[in-house]
Amino acid sequence: MQMEAYYTTSGLSRITTVVVVVLVMILGVWPFIRNYKYADHHLDYLNHDYGKNLMASSEPGSVYMTEGGDNQVFSSLYFVYAARVRPDLSPYDQMGNVFKKIYGLMLYSDPRVLARRKDLVDSNIFAGLEPFYVQISNINDPRINLDPYFIPYWQGQRPVYLTWQRPEVWKLGDYTYRRYGIMYKVEPIAHRLLDDLEIRGSLTVGEAQYLFSEWLKRSVDRDFVLEKVRYLASHGYVKQEGEKIVFIKNTPFPLADYFSRYRLRWGKIPNLAYLDRMTREIAIGYDMQMGNIYRSKIRDLQTMYQREVRSEVREKIAKEITNAWEQAKAVYREAISYGHDSVSIIGALVALVENEVGEDLSEEAWPHFRRLLSYYYKSRTLVGVAMTYNQLLLRTIYRHPDRKEKLLPLLEENIRHLRQMLVLRSEVKLKEAPPKDIGGGFMNPAYQSYQEYLQWKQYVDMLDVVTKDLRSPLSSRFEETVYALLQNPKVFSLDQKQMILVQLIQRTQLANYVPYANLAGKIIDVLSREDDLQTLLFVWQMAIQVPDWTDKAFVTGDKILRHKDFQVQPLPEVPYNLGILAYQIAKTSNDEGDVNKSSFYTMKSKEYMKVFKLLCEGNLQLQARFAQQLRVADQVLALP
DSSP states (O other), X not given: OHHHHHHHHHHHHHHHHHHHHHHHHHHHHHHHHHHHHHHOOTTOXXXXXXXXXXXXXXXXXXXEEEOSOHHHHHHHHIIIIISOSOTTOEEEETTSSSSOOTTOOOTXXXXXXXXXXXXXHHHHHHTTEEEOOOOOOOTTOXXXXXXXXXXXXXXXXXXXXXXXXXXXXXXXXXXXXXXXXXXXXXXXXXXXXXXXXXXXXXXXXXXXXXHHHHHHTSOOOHHHHHHHHHHHHHTTSEEEETTEEEEOOOOOOSSSOHHHHSOOOGGGOTTGGGSOHHHHHHHHHHHHHHHHHHHHHXXXXXXXXXXXXXXHHHHHHHHHHHHHHXXXXXXXHHHHHHTTXXXXXXXXXXXHHSOTTOOOOHHHHHHHHHHHHHTTTXXXXXXXXXXXXXHHHHHHHHHOGGGHHHHHHHHHHHHHHHHHHHHTSGGGGOSSXXXXXXXXXXXXXXXXXXXXXXXXXXXXXXXXXXXXXXXXXXXXXXXXXXXXXXXXXXXXXXXXXXXXXXXXXXXXXXXXXXXXXXXXXXHHHHHHTOOOHHHHHHHHHHHTTOGGGHHHHHHHHHHHHHOHHHHHSOOTHHHHHHHHHHXXXXXXXXXXXXXXXXXXXXXXXXXXXXXXXXXXXXXXXXXXXXXXXXXXXXXXXXXO
């Protein structure tokens, strides 16, 4: 019996030991098996290939400017200086803090000095010069208006390539950007005319003059255009036939077919959808660029289709448009699959919903937006994603009212999520705004955060109001009511006019919906022709808040100042706010280099401020009420 019990116990012990060992092995191996798809990077050459592909897009001896993103800067840094793959390139970065510090010491520089310095340095790089300059950190330094000292760096004009389109290129000279592969090359503005001519076949000198003025943000004369045409004709790109500029050929590509030069190996990574977000963003970036190239091709083909009269050619172009859109959809869907948890895919989702060919893919996009929001419910990012999502939902409802009942619940769901996010903000407990300044000329971060909270809350409240309006039975007749107001404004009371215009502006602001913006502008024009002072004041209050309506604000404001009832009971805030608006336009125009416009609005600003001071003169109550504004008026009037 004892021996039998011993063998039984011993057998159980061995079984237990085996079970424990197996369990330990399973527990040890299981995390490896479960997480292998997230940790396996043995085929991950994405950043390596991305850096090489950027360089493969650049001609020998190029200036090579990166935007500053980690994927661009550090791969370029490695290949230029460590691997010595392209020692012929002169690499710079947008912030001037990784490669050569072409913008000097940026840490303690006045932002206005820095902005001017960046413009000067970049304009000379584009012109083929290398910058050297004296460090200037104070805006009051008298040398700020002197150009830094530049010396030639290269024999001839060096090709300049950027990984992004640097904003406001017209400030740097008569340049444009043209995309070659995944890089942008700085080229003469005349080359942009070739891109238009290639589609349209020919242009008049007057049409070219208008285009150059639009592109360069300044008026150009006929001689300027003829000079550019002579340059293009000398290279065999165009010919001039009287007033007509006729297309012959476009400029050759600087390098051979770009995408055949690239290493695009991410398709061989079976677990790419599970890798870290930064890695996946490179693949998403490629897909987005390809999708945008296809969509750009579609827009060009559509222009050609509208111009073409031969039926067989139109049929061929239509097939090309269909093929390009199918290719665009494929890469956008791939981008969405890689970026299921990343805001980088928003552009792809927008492209699917609002595409050039009018295919309705919104039902495909909404689930992706909802899943994307789920990753950011308690994050600041939620607001940006939700705003884009809400814009698309509202625009879809406006265009297709029959889908309203299906899409309104999605809007209401977004409002709930946004309100839940706002409740988590610490500012919700504040009874009043924190102090604006913390001393030393620095703004209080708590004040900035509180202002941001108020803006988000205002956005959610406005969205809630518009959504409830859309739920109303009267919503289906909204556009009908708007057109009735335009045709016969006299039958509507002032309250009704205000309600309709406010609703229209709210719908426009939330959805960025151009047709409603145009209708709102027409209502403003109609109402500004009325003689009733209260109506004019309402129109002026609306117009002064919308940047695109500044002309309407000035016209209506001037009419108010001349109105007989205004003379009886003047409102000093009208000329004061018009003066401030004119001053802001003058300052912006001066910053953009438009001296004539700046001078005109400076003069207008002073005129309004004189009227404002005149209205307050001799009235102690008004002088006390507008004490701060009177000091501002004196500062404006003291301007040179």
